[in-house]
Amino acid sequence: MIVRLQVNGARREADVWPGTSLLTLLRDHLGLYGSKNACEQGECGSCSVWLDGELVCSCLVLGAQAGGREVLTVEGLNLERQAGAVQAAFVEAGAVQCGFCTPGFVVAVTDLLSNDPAPSEASIREALSGNLCRCTGYAKILDAVNLAAGRLRDSPA
Ligand code: FES
């Protein structure tokens, strides 16, 4: 079946099997490899994207469900002010080790700071509870979120 959708501001289409996930559509049909495939069960958050502005695990969404809708992936994040600050903070805080989880975290943190510029530690932990990292122990990821949040508050758009 042909799925037509908007991805990172551009019209795209893919010819997919009806059971194809949005994650597979993005990676294998559109060549957008930033969204990672780790669990394919909605457990790890490495495949996080926005679908019509809502944060979703793209492994849990059928590609067909995205037809006629807007998808924003980590590759499209240079359009977002928060994303640049989040990416820089992850690097500076040492929150990137193997990096496999990082795109999903950057998407989730960008979503969090878009909605809550001054999140409490509990809010950060809650917002990131769907993202798994096997390397960092999370402390440096929390540091990165606080670093990015502080910088964004200090230099409002
Ligand atoms: S690959 Fe989608 S949540 Fe893990």
Ligand code: FES
């Ligand atoms: S940095 Fe390796 S899984 Fe998070």
